Amino acid sequence: MLTTNANSQIQALANTVFAYSKREGDHNTGISGLTAHIRNAPTEPLHCIYTLSLAMVLQGGKQLSIHNEQLPCVAGQSMLTTFDLPVVSHVTEASRHHPFIALVLKLDYSLIMQVCAELNLSKPSRDMRYQPISIHEFDMELCDAMSRLFRLQQQEKFLPSLAPLIEKEIIIRLMDSPHGMHLRHLASAGSPSSQILKVVAWLKQNFTQSIGIETLAEQTHMSSSTFRQHFKALTGASPLQYLKTLRLQEARDQMLMNGLDASQASSFVGYESASQFSREYSRLFGLPPQKDIQRLRQF
Structure with a gap:
């Protein structure tokens, strides 16, 4: 108190x-x-x-x-x-x-x-x-x-x-x-969490790349299943779900702050399919890209 x-x-x-x-x-x-x-x-x-x-x-x-x-x-x-x-x-x-x-x-x-x-x-x-x-x-x-x-x-x-x-x-x-x-x-080196944190930092810088679980697991010197288990325990999401959220959040920021349209934003963050981008965006944010950005600009 x-x-x-x-x-x-x-x-x-x-x-x-x-x-x-x-x-x-x-x-x-x-x-x-x-x-x-x-x-x-x-x-x-x-x-x-x-x-x-x-x-x-x-x-x-x-x-x-x-x-x-x-x-x-x-x-x-x-x-x-x-x-x-x-x-x-x-x-x-x-x-x-x-x-x-x-x-x-x-x-x-x-x-x-x-x-x-x-x-x-x-x-x-x-x-x-x-x-x-x-x-x-x-x-x-x-x-x-x-x-x-x-x-x-x-x-x-x-x-x-x-x-x-x-x-x-x-x-x-x-x-x-x-x-x-x-x-x-x-700050402690060598723990599983510190290894996962390094991967998280790497993902933030490389989220536009097509990345497999095996490649990420190699960075931590873990098996794919062990890596996935530690990653989800720390972040609450699977590695691919986390990567998807990073991409969609960055796309949203680009549309809101820099005026990109949905097609430009989807390409910017590494999507090859605009329709897949729109589906996943709507699933995460509750609205299609254009309507979501219009709603945000009202605040």
């Missing part, structure tokens, strides 16, 4: 973020990788891909669906995502007078590895249940570091020298928080 002082600190940061952005939407800040998110009303469930990041909900609430599990995240809670993961997400608590407000910071994998090495942290125990997304009550020292990072954009002369230091502090404090073991798991 957060104290009254902690709640006041969180509300003060929420007011600062709202005063900075002043309107609904997703807002880049003057600090690379740090974004502010504001919604004035609950949203429809949206398929998206969460990346390696720390999110802090300052006001309102949202809900994620992953592995057929519903995960609420409300004001006063932080959420760590340790690798690129398809989820269904929607804001559940928001109004014009009390909007949903959150800060999201993309994390640097190399910095995580550096901090683990410098702190000489022990590896997680083998029986630890690794979670690709973990949600916990705010660590207030971590909240303070995030607040200082956000406010730093108002001090441009200090930003280049201080921002990297605060980002490193955030990683250090994360390691000491309830999220810490999941970050250590991410």
Whole structure:
């Protein structure tokens, strides 16, 4: 349970973020990788891909669906995502007078590895249940570091020298928080999960290629059946289902952000059949490509 002082600190940061952005939407800040998110009303469930990041909900609430599990995240809670993961997400608590407000910071994998090495942290125990997304009550020292990072954009002369230091502090404090073991798991070499994470990173860069299970399994030095088992346990999807979601999400982004039509987008992400693309797109997002993009542009 957060104290009254902690709640006041969180509300003060929420007011600062709202005063900075002043309107609904997703807002880049003057600090690379740090974004502010504001919604004035609950949203429809949206398929998206969460990346390696720390999110802090300052006001309102949202809900994620992953592995057929519903995960609420409300004001006063932080959420760590340790690798690129398809989820269904929607804001559940928001109004014009009390909007949903959150800060999201993309994390640097190399910095995580550096901090683990410098702190000489022990590896997680083998029986630890690794979670690709973990949600916990705010660590207030971590909240303070995030607040200082956000406010730093108002001090441009200090930003280049201080921002990297605060980002490193955030990683250090994360390691000491309830999220810490999941970050250590991410950094531990040789575990099946770390091998799967390498494949996930490779898929993100090569999703347009035609790829077989055997080829992916070879990267992890596992048999195809063992690889498939570990992959699904970690991501909630088979390798080919995960690859398909990556392709369809990228196609959606290309249509929404860059104005590609469905045919162009399907070719861009590696589909040879436009009709197959349309069927799989409709199955994942609930509407054919053109109607889905029209709906998204209304938000």
